[in-house]
Amino acid sequence: MVLSAADKSNVKAAFGKIGGQADEYGADALERMFAAYPQTKTYFPHFDLSKGSAQVKGHGKKVAAALVEAANHVDDIAGALSKLSDLHAQKLRVDPVNFKLLGQCFLVAVATRNPSLLTPEVHASLDKFLCAVGTVLTAKYR
Amino acid sequence: MVHWSAEEKQLITSVWAKLSVEECGAEALARLLIVYPWTQRFFSNFGNLSSPTAIIGNPKVRAHGKKVLTSFGEAIKNLDNLKGTYSKLSELHCDKLHVDPENFRLLGDILVIVLATHLAKDFTPACQATWQKLVGVVAHALAHKYH
Numbered sequence: 001m002v003l004s005a006a007d008k009s010n011v012k013a014a015f016g017k018i019g020g021q022a023d024e025y026g027a028d029a030l031e032r033m034f035a036a037y038p039q040t041k042t043y044f045p046h047f048d049l050s051k052g053s054a055q056v057k058g059h060g061k062k063v064a065a066a067l068v069e070a071a072n073h074v075d076d077i078a079g080a081l082s083k084l085s086d087l088h089a090q091k092l093r094v095d096p097v098n099f100k101l102l103g104q105c106f107l108v109a110v111a112t113r114n115p116s117l118l119t120p121e122v123h124a125s126l127d128k129f130l131c132a133v134g135t136v137l138t139a140k141y142r
Numbered sequence: 143m144v145h146w147s148a149e150e151k152q153l154i155t156s157v158w159a160k161l162s163v164e165e166c167g168a169e170a171l172a173r174l175l176i177v178y179p180w181t182q183r184f185f186s187n188f189g190n191l192s193s194p195t196a197i198i199g200n201p202k203v204r205a206h207g208k209k210v211l212t213s214f215g216e217a218i219k220n221l222d223n224l225k226g227t228y229s230k231l232s233e234l235h236c237d238k239l240h241v242d243p244e245n246f247r248l249l250g251d252i253l254v255i256v257l258a259t260h261l262a263k264d265f266t267p268a269c270q271a272t273w274q275k276l277v278g279v280v281a282h283a284l285a286h287k288y289h
Contacts, residue, residue, distance in 0.1 A: 028267075035267040036274040104251050105270075111258035112265045120194050123255065124177040 010125035027060025032105040089140035099134030167211030168204040232287035243285035250277025
């Protein structure tokens, strides 16, 4: 799966519009993921996962920052996320299926916060982008 | 049998009441064909699917989308017997249409996103969780008669 020039442009524009609120989108996506897919909570036994949790907000900020970084280096996502890829392979070892779940919740977060942003074309590009990010983060698993 | 809490049933029916089945159905199917283009394999007789604009404007896509989501409405009326409700449709999708059940999961996720764009902030995490559960259960029911 390859990101076309149009996809890259859509992704950059989308994150441009999300702008400084990316942190909230990240936290929102995580909150939604924990609600819709309770099994994902197994990776966070050390977190307070109650509503408004500062830990979830903090982690959402990290997730968002990584997505922004990938969007800013959309021509070389693997390079941009290389360290994160190592971390996931060596330490975190989140099962690959979970990246799709977070991706779905990030798209829903965008859809609820900025519905007009998520045209079918942008939806397609963002979905591809999130898949690519998941692929990079799991690339060194074995 | 799937258990639905009173809260879940409320979240399902209240969202459903706000929807235009025709609009949301058309949009969900169009997005499925756009976001996951390989799903077009089932619709070779639908005419022009060459671009997002063509897909969105395609009258067969709109009509079929409406049909699919109308059927979803039946599920909502029969939350306590989804396997029974979808028994014949399941056989049809296996024996005649030859649709990989993975496609039901893809469409379900797309439907959730369409609902999210329409309901915006009203589509709370609890609401999404309930609807992700519903689309998952519908997908499972539609796959149940596969052999």
